[in-house]
Amino acid sequence: MALRFRSVGRQVWREAHAHVKKVRDWCVWDARGCCGEGDTSASASSCLVQRNATFRPPPPAAHPTAIACSPLHQQLWPTSHVQRQDFQQLHSNAAHNCTEGDLVLLREKKDTHDGRLVKLHASRTTGTHRGIIQHADIIGRQPRQIVQSNKGAAYRIYDPTLAEYVRLTPRLVTPIYPSDANLIVSLLDIHVDRPSTGLNTEPPLEILEAGTGHGALTLHLSRAIHAGNPPIPTTPTYSGGPDEPEDAVYLGESVSDLQHSYLEAWKQNRRAIIHTLDISPKYSQHAKKIVEGFRHGMYAANVDFHVGDVSDWISKQRQSRRTLQPFLSHVFLDLPNPIHHLPNIAPVLHVNGLLAVFNPSITQIAECVEVIREHKMPYLLEQVVELGAGTIREWDVRAVRPRATLHESNAEAPSTNKSSDQQAEQAARDGELEEALSKEKEGNEEKWVMVCRPKAGQQVIGGGFLGLWRRME
Template sequence: MRLTAAPLRQICGQRRTLATFVERDIVLLRQKLNQDNFILTKPLNPANRISTHKGDISHSDIIGKSPRDLVTSSAGHDYRVHNVTLAEYVSLTRRLVTPIYPADANLIVSLLDLHPSAAHEAGKLEILEAGTGHGALTLHLSRAIHAANSQKPKPLPSPAPDSVGGEPATEDSSGSGQTESDDALTAWKASRKAVIHTIDISPKYSKHAAKVVAGFRHGLYADNVDFHVGDASGWIKSEHERRNSDQPFLTHAFLDLPATHDHLSAVASALKNDGTLIIFNPSITQIVDCVQKIKQQDIPLFLDQTLELGNNGTSGGKPWDLRAVKPRAAPKVQSGEESSDCVQSSGSEEPEKQDQNITRDPAQTLTEAKPEEPNWTFVCRPKVGERIIGGGFLGVFRKMNNSARP
C-alpha cells in the first residue's frame, strides 16, 4: 500500500513529537558556527535561562525542540540542540574530584567481561566499586549490567481520599506509612539480578556521585546502583554479617583507593572463584605494593595483567611485565675472563668467543617466586620499548581457589 504525502507528514510529525525534549532533560548546545563552543544545560525548567557571552537562551525555547533543531540566543547566535551522550555527560558535569574518563572507563568495563543476560543463569551479579569519586565509572558499570534487571515498577498515582475515613486507600494499615508503591520498589530491588555496590569514604563525594548518576536521562541507570559511605573492608565485613554467611558474594570488584593493598585480603574473601579484581593506581610502584602484599600474606589472588592508561584518553591499555620473581644462581665465569656486562659493553671480543652460557636478558635468569621463598624481587618494565605516556595503571587480578594455586 502506498502512502500519500499527507499521511507521511502525519507519521513524521508524530515521531518528531515523541523525540522532543521535555522538562528535566539535560541537553548539549553547540554553537552553529563554532562547534567547539558548547554548553551542557542543567535539567530543563521553563522558568530558567542560560546566560552566555553570546546572549541568553531560555529553557522554554529548548523544551519542545527535537535533536539538531536550532535555538537562538538573545544576541542572535544560533545553537544546535543535541542529546548528550554518556561520555559527554560524565566529562562535562560539575565535578568535585577527577573522573575516570570515558576511554578508561570503557576499558575497565571491557576487562570485567560482563554478560548481563547470563546473570539469570549464573546467579546474582554483584560488583563492588570502592572509591565512587565522581560517579563516572559507576554509570558505565550500571549501563553494562542494565539488561539483567527487569523494568522498575512505576510509582502509583496519588490515591483519592477514602470516602469514609479520608485516608489514602493504599497506605499500609499497620500505620508504618509504607505504601504499596514503596513495597513494590523494595521487592523489585531485592529481585535484581545485577547490582553495583559503590562505596566512598566521603559522604560529600558519595552524595554528589549519586546526584550525577541520577541526572543522566532521568535516572535511567540509577536503580542498578546502591550507594554506601564508609571503609571498603568494613563494608565487606558488615555484608558478611548481614547475610549471615562467610561465603563469597562478589562477582567482580574495582578498587580506586589510596592504600589499595590494605583492602586486598577483605576483597579476596568476598570475591567468587575466578572473579576479577581490578585496581587503579597512579603509580606502578603501588601495583608492586599490592603484589608484594599478596605474596607476603598468601592472599588467593594472581596477577593476570598490568596495563598503563594513556593520558590522552585514547589508550587501550599499554601492557607491562610485572612479576614477583626469585633470581637463579648467577652463571659462573671462568677465571681471567671479563664479566658478561663488560664483554657486552666493550665490544672487543668476537661474538663466537663469548661464553654462550651467559644470558644477556636478565629476566631469563629469574623464576616465578613462591610465597614461602625468601629473597624474591620484582620484574617491572613496559612490554614494549616505546616512550612511556601514563595516566595511571591497572592491575587485573583473578581470584583462585587455594587448591588451584599455580
C-alpha cells in the first residue's frame, strides 16, 4: 500500500512539475512577460488561468496584459507601465470583428478601384451607385468578408492601410503621398528602442515637422517612433443610462478629467515626440483630426500640434525649457521659404542630427545650399534626391567657381604644384556650368554659380525635391 501511494505521489509530482515548467516557459517569451524565468510559484498557474489557459504565442508587437502575477513580474514591468491593451483597437493583423466607430474600406467584390472609407454607426447607411449598405450589416463581420447592398451588389470589407487612409481622407491641402513619406522617414534613419523600466537620463527623441499640411507625413513619423513610448494608461469605462449626467463621475472625479490627467501624466514620460507646426490654425486642426482618425488614434498621442512661425516656436521652446542646449534630433521643413529659418534651427538641432528640406522646385534647394555656404552655417549637405511615383534619382547641387574666375585668380596668384591631371579634372568640372544657373555674389569679386542637374542613369515621373543636411559641430 505504501509503495502504491509513493508511486502515485511521484506521478502527481511529475505532472505538476511539467505543468509549472510549461507555464514558466510560456511566460518568459519576453523580458516584460508576466512571470520571469525561475518563478515557479503558484502565481504562475494563476497567471495562466487569468490568461484563458491558452498556450499560444503572443502577438509580436503587443505589450503584456495588465495582470500583476508575482513580485518578479512587478519588478520587470511596473504596474504604472503595464496596461491592458485592446487588440481590436490596435488593429493587429489578427482577425477581429468590426465594431461601431471603426473605419473600414468598402470595395466592390469584382472591382479594383480605391473604394470608399466609411466610419461605422449602427443606425447609419452608406449610399453607393449600386445600392444602400446598412452599417449594422457590417458591424460584427471581419475584414475580407462580404456585405451586400439592398440591390444585391457584393462589397468586400477591408481594414484601410495607412497609405489608403492618407489618399482617401478629405483634404484641404495636397498631402505628401505615401511613397514619398515612406522614403523621407527612411532617409531620416529613425531608430527607437522600447522604454526601459529603470531611470533613463537620456533626452527623448524629438522631431520637428514644420508644415503639417494634411498630416500624412505626421502619421508616418509617429508610426516610426511609436515603439519608443510606453502604453497609454487606461481609464475606467462608464456606460450610464439615458437619465445619467453627460459627464460621468468616477470616485468623485469626472471621467473626462481623469482621462485628461492620465494622458498629461503619460506625456511627461514619453521617450519619442513629434512636434508638428503649421502657420494656419485651420490646416492644423484638420490635420489633427486626420491623425486622430486613423485606427482610433493609435498614433495621435505621440504628436504635439502647434500653430505659428517656426522661428517663433523655437524661441518660445528655448525660453520654456530654460536651457541653451539643443533638443531636436531631426528637423523637417516643408515651407515656401525655408532659408529664413535655417540660422535659428542650427542651435537647437543636435550634432549629427538631420535637417531635411522638401520643396517642389530644385531652385529652392539650391537657395538653401547657397545661403548655408554664404553664412557658413554648421550644415553639411549629404544628398539631394528627387521624389516621385517611380524610382528616385540623385541630384548634384553645389556652388562652384566658373572657368573665367579661375583664370583671373591663376593669373594673379603665384604658381602652384598642381598636376596636369588635377587641372584637367577641374576643367571637366567647370564644363558642367553650361547647364547651370549663374549667380553673382554681391560685394565680392569672386563669382559663383549653382550646379543643379540630375545625375545620369535614372528616370522619374513628377515628385518634389528633398535636401538632407547633417548638423556639424
